[in-house]
Structures are given as C-alpha cells and as structure tokens.
Amino acid sequence: MIQGKRKIVIISGVSSIDGGSNAALVENILNLKNRFEFLIIVPSEGTLSEELIEKGINFRIVKGELWRHSLNKKESLKHKIKKILVNLVADQKLYKIIKEEKIDLVHINVSATGVGWLAAKSLKRPIIWHLRELNDIDQNYPLDYPKVAAFMFNRSTLVPISNFVYNYYNHFLNNSYRLHLIRDGVKVDELSKIKNLKRTNKEVLTIGFLGGYQPHKGLKTVLESISLLKLQYPTLDISLEVYGSQYQQNINTYKELASQYSIENIVQFHGFSSNLVDTFSSLDVVISASLEAFGRVVAETIVAGRVCLGSDQGATPELINNGKNGFIFKHQNARDLSEQIVKIVENWSDLTEFIKKNRDDEIKRFSSEKTANEIATLYEKLIKGRDKNE
Incomplete structure (x- = not known):
C-alpha cells in the first residue's frame, strides 16, 4: 500500500454491482482515492469485483454470509450454524489482513453483514457501519440475531443514509450521538x-x-x-x-x-x-x-x-x-x-x-462528491481520535 495515506478497509458484503450499496461504495472510493488508500473486501467474485478491476481498485475475496434470512422461507438450523462458522472464519482472515496491512479504519458498507466488526474491535480499530437498509421492513429479510446486531451497532459509528433510516435506528439504539446522517450521492x-x-x-x-x-x-x-x-x-x-x-x-x-x-x-x-x-x-x-x-x-x-x-x-x-x-x-x-x-x-x-x-x-x-467529502471528514475525525488514544 502507498506510504503516507490513511488506510481504509471497506467490507462490501454483496458481490453484485447492481444494488445501490456497491454503486455508492465505488463512487465514494473514486472521489476519495487521492486522500485515502482503500482495500475492498468482497464475499465472492461477481460484477462488483469486475468493476473494481476495471477501475483499478484494490480488493480481496473473503467469503462471508449475510446475517439475515427470508420471511418467506424457513431457514434450517444447519444453515444458520454454517453461516456463523463461515463468518467466524472470515473474521479470522480479516484480523490478519487488518493487522498486516496496518489498516487505520474499518468501514462496513451494509447493515446486513457483521463480518469485520469482531476483527476490528479486537485490534481496536474505529468502525464505521453504513446503515443502508432496514432489512425486515424494506426487503422482507430480518436480521438473524437483532439483539447481537444492536450490541454491535451501539459500539460503532453509524451512518444512516436518510432521515427515515436515522429515525428508525435511533428508535431502537441508545447511541444517537454516534449516528451521523450522510445521504448517498449519485454520479x-x-x-x-x-x-x-x-x-x-x-x-x-x-x-x-x-x-x-x-x-x-x-x-x-x-x-x-x-x-x-x-x-x-x-x-x-x-x-x-x-x-x-x-x-x-x-x-x-x-x-x-x-x-x-x-x-x-x-x-x-x-x-x-x-x-x-x-x-x-x-x-x-x-x-x-x-x-x-x-x-x-x-x-x-x-x-x-x-x-x-x-x-x-x-x-x-x-x-x-x-x-x-x-x-x-x-x-x-x-x-x-x-x-x-x-x-x-x-x-x-x-x-x-x-x-x-x-x-x-x-x-x-445529490452529488456523490459532496457525500464522499462528508464521509472523508468522518474518517479523519475517527482516525485522529484513535491516534490520540494510542
């Protein structure tokens, strides 16, 4: 990685570029690549990894599972256990990556993946968690373990993408001082x-x-x-x-x-x-x-x-x-x-x-450049706070 720049890991959680979360991820990186160095974690090869290759953005594949399930289909105990094990292995790999690459901050790009939180907390890295969806309300996919999610959310810096999302999470969590409303931008x-x-x-x-x-x-x-x-x-x-x-x-x-x-x-x-x-x-x-x-x-x-x-x-x-x-x-x-x-x-x-x-x-x-600058300000604030505590 380039010397002198602060190093950010962004955990995508989704392998397709079709959705808004990864489109926003790529736009933010392109706007901020001269200020930070990014390493993107993708769960598998797909249209997102193809886009990252095309744009010259560094990434690694670390298999992880979304920690949510369909309301329309019953999930077996075997599959639940498999997801937990896959994500624990992913966190072990991410622990090694964050430590070896001397990552300054971990940014989880969607609420529906908890991969990376445990590794970042263990290494005392600041965590930004983008809240881009409500899962059960807007997509009929509730989180598997909402109490565990609330515990982790309450110990992270949260970025809701609208007033609607802000109000939803603020109602359930007790860390409103860590909620930073930053609307998504578009190209x-x-x-x-x-x-x-x-x-x-x-x-x-x-x-x-x-x-x-x-x-x-x-x-x-x-x-x-x-x-x-x-x-x-x-x-x-x-x-x-x-x-x-x-x-x-x-x-x-x-x-x-x-x-x-x-x-x-x-x-x-x-x-x-x-x-x-x-x-x-x-x-x-x-x-x-x-x-x-x-x-x-x-x-x-x-x-x-x-x-x-x-x-x-x-x-x-x-x-x-x-x-x-x-x-x-x-x-x-x-x-x-x-x-x-x-x-x-x-x-x-x-x-x-x-x-x-x-x-x-x-x-x-709605400029993605405006959104990226607001995220950069948050990056710098959290990294500076970590530096003071070391």
Whole structure:
C-alpha cells in the first residue's frame, strides 16, 4: 500500500454491482482515492469485483454470509450454524489482513453483514457501519440475531443514509450521538448533461420504471396503474419502459401480468440498465414504487431533470418536492398512482419549468462528491481520535 495515506478497509458484503450499496461504495472510493488508500473486501467474485478491476481498485475475496434470512422461507438450523462458522472464519482472515496491512479504519458498507466488526474491535480499530437498509421492513429479510446486531451497532459509528433510516435506528439504539446522517450521492457528471424536458404540453408520455423485478419493488402496482389509466383515458398516449435486476428470474411473471391487464403492447421489459444517460434521456417520467431506505433511482431522476413519481413510504418523500418536480402517491395504491400520472399531464408546463430552474441546486444536493467529502471528514475525525488514544 502507498506510504503516507490513511488506510481504509471497506467490507462490501454483496458481490453484485447492481444494488445501490456497491454503486455508492465505488463512487465514494473514486472521489476519495487521492486522500485515502482503500482495500475492498468482497464475499465472492461477481460484477462488483469486475468493476473494481476495471477501475483499478484494490480488493480481496473473503467469503462471508449475510446475517439475515427470508420471511418467506424457513431457514434450517444447519444453515444458520454454517453461516456463523463461515463468518467466524472470515473474521479470522480479516484480523490478519487488518493487522498486516496496518489498516487505520474499518468501514462496513451494509447493515446486513457483521463480518469485520469482531476483527476490528479486537485490534481496536474505529468502525464505521453504513446503515443502508432496514432489512425486515424494506426487503422482507430480518436480521438473524437483532439483539447481537444492536450490541454491535451501539459500539460503532453509524451512518444512516436518510432521515427515515436515522429515525428508525435511533428508535431502537441508545447511541444517537454516534449516528451521523450522510445521504448517498449519485454520479452527477453525465446525468447533468442530459437535456431538459420540453415545456410544451405533453401529448405522448414515456414512463420508466427502474426499480427491478423483485416483488417488493412494486412493479405489480405500476402495471395495474397503467391498466387503470388506459381504461379511464383510452386516448392518452403512454408507454412504460421497465428496467432492473433479476430480469431472468422474474420476467415471465410480469409479462403474463401485463398480458392479463391488456397492456402488453405498451410495456417493454429490459434487464439492468448499464447506460443511465441513454435510459433517462429516453424517458419523461420515472416511477419509484417501493419503500426505499434512500431512493437512488429518485435522486438520479431528479439529477437527470425528469419528473418523478414516488411512494409515500420510506425516504422518498424527503427527496421529491411534491407538486413541484413530481408527485407522491399512496404506497401500493394503483389507482392513486394512475391519478398522479394524470396530474403530470395536466401540470406538465409548471413541472418542467420548476425542474429547469432548480436543477443546478439539485445536482449539487445529490452529488456523490459532496457525500464522499462528508464521509472523508468522518474518517479523519475517527482516525485522529484513535491516534490520540494510542
């Protein structure tokens, strides 16, 4: 490792780049690589490791298991024991890495992995724990041992990514003085170059859904709302473009649903969007239909200068200026969503005018560089505190 820079280990916990946690991880590193030296711990090879190789970011593979389980599937005792053993072995390996590489700080990137905490505590390294999800509430995956998690969280510096997440964890934990709200950022450079929407009355509306094909993302509600809209306003010229991960696993279910709703001719299904500039440029409106701990798609939509529709749950209402740059609809309420789409058509000129006037401020608000600088300040504070105690 390069001499002179403070050394940070970031434990990903997830091997895919598709989710917001690893996208944010990579963006933060790229913004801070001149100030710190990073070593990323990934649980297995995958699209994240491919991205790290492409970006020239140092990483190691240390197999670890997420310490949570599905509400929809009973987990066997054998599998629970296996997860514990795998993670204990991972901590032994991380203990050796942290000690040999003289790591200054350990940063756990998601709440759903406890790997690295024990090693860091044993070596008296400061720990930052990013709280990016609520697990049971937003993903139907509760933590295996919530009391153990609370014990570990209370002895770490916690970084919730929204007021919604902050309030959730502050309610259950007793270390609010260690909770540091730092909202996630997005890559604004390319998205900010997308041309503003035309302000003339909108006769043809292209709607995007970038939430993915997991059931909790709310695509069923979106498809139902489009079917209601076509029944009530048959002459309204709209189309729906769907993007997201888990396309192969779930696409047939949603294609059949679109057929049942008789909207298959106006819905196009795609896999994960690797080119956000092209995707957002082709859309007028973007829907986020699930309960989100932050709402990365919402932030990207606002930066891209598009109109946003978001659920009234989670952190989304913090991001959308309701009635100004988009609308909030009732969670899982297809009829209310369809009514908000009508409002967009009726208020098109005012929406696009507001977005154009305020877009530069929104770009600054959601910049990943701003987020990275706030994280860097926290790194430096904790490392300096450790230096004083040694």
